[in-house]
Amino acid sequence: MHNEGRVRVRLPFYLLLLVLLAGVTVGLAGCGGGQQEEAEAEKPAVEQPKEQPKEEPKEEPKEEAKKEQEEPADLEALIEKGKQLAQANGCLGCHSTDGSKLVGPTWKGLFGSERELEDGSTVTADEAYLRESIVDPNAKIVKGFPPAMPPYSQLSEDELKALIEYIKSLK
Ligand code: HEC
Structure with missing residues (x-):
């Protein structure tokens, strides 16, 4: 009697469990499939606007990094240009870059x-002084040197900048 009772109780229980399991499995598969389809349908609409703002902030720091790299390269190019101008204009015939005294100061x-x-005053050799010394060399004569430098007022603004940067680089 006891055994029969147990079987009777268990059978509907197992059946119920089976039905539940089957129901859950089918339900999950159905829902899952449905969600996948929905997600796939939404993909192009949802992801396209997402990708655009993602790429924009990526490109900005790249450009900034480029600019930072270009600055020292620009300065080097300017100094190199100044060196060539100093040679082409004969400056280096009167000015040394190694500390030795020629016709003009090193x-x-x-x-x-x-x-x-020459007049007893002193001046700091800043960019303005270098510029004046090139364009109008007789405005300030360095003590102990003759006023022998011709004015280079024909040089362009770019050429002056390059020459000044070259002189600045000779430490
Ligand atoms: C014929 C020789 C001669 C040439 C060429 C010449 N200089 Fe001079 N330079 C001098 C003399 C001499 C002085 C110092 C007298 C003075 O202050 O003018 C001088 C002074 C200077 C000074 C000030 C230096 C200091 O110690 O304060 C600068 C800067 C300068 N020259 C730049 C140039 C540049 C740039 C060129 C070429 C574009 C050039 N010079 C070509 C003879 C020359």
Whole structure:
């Protein structure tokens, strides 16, 4: 009697379990399939606008990094241009870059130094002084040197900048 009772109780229980399991499996598969289809249908609409803002901030730092890299390269090119201009204009016939004294003062360590002038005053060799010394060399005569430098007022603004950067680079 006891055994029969157990079987009777168990059978409907197992059946119920089976039905439930089958129901859950079918239900999940159905829902899952449906969700996949929905997701696939939404993909092009949803992901396209997502990708665009993603790429934009990526490109901006790249461009900034490029600019940072270009600056020292630009300065190097400017210094190289100044060196060539100094050779082409005969500056290096009167100015050394190694500290030795020629007709004119050496350019080595010139930028930022105190210059003693023929009239007894002193001036700091900043960019404005270098510019004036090239365009109008007789405005300030360096002490101990003859006023022998011709004015180079025909140089363009770019050429002046390059020459000044070249002199600045000779430390
Ligand atoms: C014929 C020789 C001669 C040539 C060429 C010449 N210079 Fe000079 N330069 C001098 C003399 C001499 C002085 C110092 C007297 C003075 O202050 O003018 C001088 C002074 C200078 C100074 C100031 C230097 C200092 O110690 O304060 C600068 C800068 C300068 N020259 C740049 C140039 C540049 C750039 C060129 C070429 C574009 C050039 N010079 C060509 C003879 C020359």
